[in-house]
Amino acid sequence: MIDAIAWVGRYSLNALTVLGRASMFLLRIFAALDAVVRRFGLTVWQVYSVGVRSLLIVVVSGLFVGMVLGYQGYITLVDFGAAEALGGVVALSLVRELGPVVTALLFAGRAGSALTAEIGLMKTTEQLSAMEMMAVNPYRRVFAPRFVAGFLSMPLLAAMFSAVGVMGGYIVGVGLLGVDSGAYFSQMQSVTDWNEDVLSGVIKSIVFGFVVTWIAVFQGMDATPTSEGISRATTQTVVVSSLAVLGLDFILTGLMFGG
Amino acid sequence: MSQPAAAETPHIVVEDLHFRRGRKTIFDGLSLEVPRGRVTTVMGPSGSGKTTLLRLIGGQLRPDAGRILVDGEEIGRLSTRRLYAVRKRMGLLFQTGALLTDLSVFENVAFPLREHTDLPEDILRTLVLMKLEAVGLRAARDMDPAELSGGMARRVALARALALDPELIMYDEPFTGLDPITMGQIVTLIRRTNHSLGLTSVLVSHDVNEAMGISDHVVLIAEGRVVDAGPPDALQARATDWSAQFLEGRPDGPVPFHYPGASYQDDLLDAGGRDHD
Amino acid sequence: MKMRFVELAVGVFVLLGVAALFYLAVQVSNITEYRDGDTYEVTAYFSNVGGLRVRAPVNISGVRVGRVSDIHYDPEAFEAKVTLAIRSEHDYLPADTQASIHTAGLLGEQFVALEPGGDYDTLQDGDQILFTQSAVVLENLIGRFMTNMADD
Numbered sequence: 116m117i118d119a120i121a122w123v124g125r126y127s128l129n130a131l132t133v134l135g136r137a138s139m140f141l142l143r144i145f146a147a148l149d150a151v152v153r154r155f156g157l158t159v160w161q162v163y164s165v166g167v168r169s170l171l172i173v174v175v176s177g178l179f180v181g182m183v184l185g186y187q188g189y190i191t192l193v194d195f196g197a198a199e200a201l202g203g204v205v206a207l208s209l210v211r212e213l214g215p216v217v218t219a220l221l222f223a224g225r226a227g228s229a230l231t232a233e234i235g236l237m238k239t240t241e242q243l244s245a246m247e248m249m250a251v252n253p254y255r256r257v258f259a260p261r262f263v264a265g266f267l268s269m270p271l272l273a274a275m276f277s278a279v280g281v282m283g284g285y286i287v288g289v290g291l292l293g294v295d296s297g298a299y300f301s302q303m304q305s306v307t308d309w310n311e312d313v314l315s316g317v318i319k320s321i322v323f324g325f326v327v328t329w330i331a332v333f334q335g336m337d338a339t340p341t342s343e344g345i346s347r348a349t350t351q352t353v354v355v356s357s358l359a360v361l362g363l364d365f366i367l368t369g370l371m372f373g374g
Numbered sequence: 375m376s377q378p379a380a381a382e383t384p385h386i387v388v389e390d391l392h393f394r395r396g397r398k399t400i401f402d403g404l405s406l407e408v409p410r411g412r413v414t415t416v417m418g419p420s421g422s423g424k425t426t427l428l429r430l431i432g433g434q435l436r437p438d439a440g441r442i443l444v445d446g447e448e449i450g451r452l453s454t455r456r457l458y459a460v461r462k463r464m465g466l467l468f469q470t471g472a473l474l475t476d477l478s479v480f481e482n483v484a485f486p487l488r489e490h491t492d493l494p495e496d497i498l499r500t501l502v503l504m505k506l507e508a509v510g511l512r513a514a515r516d517m518d519p520a521e522l523s524g525g526m527a528r529r530v531a532l533a534r535a536l537a538l539d540p541e542l543i544m545y546d547e548p549f550t551g552l553d554p555i556t557m558g559q560i561v562t563l564i565r566r567t568n569h570s571l572g573l574t575s576v577l578v579s580h581d582v583n584e585a586m587g588i589s590d591h592v593v594l595i596a597e598g599r600v601v602d603a604g605p606p607d608a609l610q611a612r613a614t615d616w617s618a619q620f621l622e623g624r625p626d627g628p629v630p631f632h633y634p635g636a637s638y639q640d641d642l643l644d645a646g647g648r649d650h651d
Numbered sequence: 652m653k654m655r656f657v658e659l660a661v662g663v664f665v666l667l668g669v670a671a672l673f674y675l676a677v678q679v680s681n682i683t684e685y686r687d688g689d690t691y692e693v694t695a696y697f698s699n700v701g702g703l704r705v706r707a708p709v710n711i712s713g714v715r716v717g718r719v720s721d722i723h724y725d726p727e728a729f730e731a732k733v734t735l736a737i738r739s740e741h742d743y744l745p746a747d748t749q750a751s752i753h754t755a756g757l758l759g760e761q762f763v764a765l766e767p768g769g770d771y772d773t774l775q776d777g778d779q780i781l782f783t784q785s786a787v788v789l790e791n792l793i794g795r796f797m798t799n800m801a802d803d
Contacts, residue, residue, distance in 0.1 A: 161665075
């Protein structure tokens with residue numbers, strides 16, 4: 116019993132120190148942000164490896180999620196004789212929730228884990244140390260461009276996910292199940308509000324992009340410099356950022372749609 | 375910086391250095407001097423903190439007490455900006471080379487130039503090819519670091535460390551894990567760069583023969599202190615118990631073969647009477 | 652050469668992302684309604700607004716002329732006060748225009764329908780619509796229907 120309490124205490128203290136280190140890390144990245152503007156080429160390169168390379172999985176997933184939504188939504192709505200409302204159901208689910216959340220989870224698995232592994236490997240092979248000894252600040256050269264790239268890519272990926280999802284819903288709903296094409300879009304437009312739904316979805320995806328990239332880059336930097344340490348850090352990135360995304364989604368949804 | 379008079383002052387001065395990592399004391403009042411323009415080797419058994427010493431000189435670690443002066447500037451007290459300025463004048467060769475894996479050999483050598491200068495592309499190319507030629511790897515410029523052997527990686531790293539024409543270059547265990555031919559190449563390179571460029575070289579090594587062969591000045595450290603220092607011949611001539619054991623590689627002596635602990639007999643008797651979990 | 656490819660790929664990526672956002676804006680959401688331009692506001696009191704929400708459409712003969720900009724309960728009138736933002740070009744509404752809350756379809760969203768009257772004076776900014784008809788609450792309707800059935 117006492118042991119269990121001590122365990123909780125030790126665990127909380129650990130979590131607190133990690134959070135402290137991660138915050139310090141974030142502050143240092145903020146201090147290095149001017150380097151991103153000065154050498155935008157580095158960030159462009161990172162948008163490529165973080166964003167462009169996640170494009171395929173995000174678009175394909177978006178299409179399938181939209182198709183499933185179209186199908187499931189139709190089955191539910193048709194019982195109420197409201198199959199015309201399908202467009203609204205598909206669009207709202209995607210734009211508010213599934214777009215930002217599923218994209219963030221995919222992003223954590225695809226780009227986040229890669230970021231952690233890459234930076235962890237750079238640490239293990241002393242590349243970061245070597246940069247420091249060459250008077251090159253890794254925060255400016257390595258961390259800040261990756262951080263900004265992740266942060267910029269997420270909202271774009273989420274928007275693509277939602278857009279492709281709407282088309283997926285259209286393919287199934289209108290193409291296969293015979294919902295009227297005009298009704299699909301007009302109903303969608305009448306229930307989906309730009310400010311309340313689309314923009315709050317975009318805000319969510321910006322927050323998720325921020326958190327996932329922060330966790331990924333930090334885990335890489337904080338990894339124990341061994342191969343086991345890297346693999347643990349990579350797993351940690353996926354686990355912690357997925358949980359963070361789901362938890363934050365709950366909080367953000369409460370804040371934005373609750374009042 | 376380097377007036378004629380300064381040539382006589384030591385390049386690096388370490389005074390009464392104390393450093394501990396966790397509960398382990400690594401340096402306990404270490405003092406040494408590195409003469410300018412010479413090859414100095416810091417030797418000591420594994421775990422004696424030789425690499426840590428290089429990191430302290432490079433300012434990646436800060437001493438708990440004592441001072442490290444490089445060109446008269448106290449490394450532990452510099453602002454980040456000043457520290458980076460000092461680092462541009464020093465090169466550190468990591469044991470593994472620590473080449474940037476996402477860049478080609480050429481780009482690795484070009485890296486410090488691109489980061490710190492605004493040279494036009496053709497001049498930069500000339501400079502990089504010169505550095506690569508000096509280490510004999512001009513033809514390997516388009517290879518990826520992953521394709522290089524250990525010795526080649528170290529030579530590329532040397533070209534990179536020399537790219538900004540530093541006044542001081544530090545080698546971390548440059549001979550470890552090399553075959554005799556590569557070892558010979560590295561030894562020649564270290565000797566040649568030191569002589570032709572007139573820079574100060576600091577080696578950290580436990581390979582006695584190679585290190586003694588190319589050094590002008592040798593510092594022996596153990597248990598956080600300097601055991602002996604001086605030119606290689608003098609050191610060998612006046613070898614004390616400890617340094618003789620180290621230099622000749624005897625398995626037992628002042629440094630015991632057995633890690634210190636309870637006596638074997640006590641341990642065995644103890645184990646018989648008690649249960650282990 | 653490699654850099655050129657990366658730049659192109661990133662360019663396409665960003666354009667696709669912006670295109671997706673644009674698609675969400677014009678095709679999926681109601682951003683077109685934000686181009687309402689100048690509006691004037693009139694108020695109307697309803698004893699029950701049902702499921703009416705802010706931003707719901709305001710129609711005349713089924714044509715959208717504005718939207719609901721505010722709904723709150725007026726503690727002095729003991730009724731819900733609904734503010735309607737009507738586009739300025741529709742400045743011809745007679746002062747005795749009637750406002751009622753309708754439902755699109757049986758379960759659809761609710762909107763405000765305006766029924767122009769015959770007055771020569773027109774509604775101005777800040778005026779109040781006097782004739783209103785509250786939302787039809789389905790339960791009440793069914794309840795009344797059931798009692799009528801029982802009476803028969």
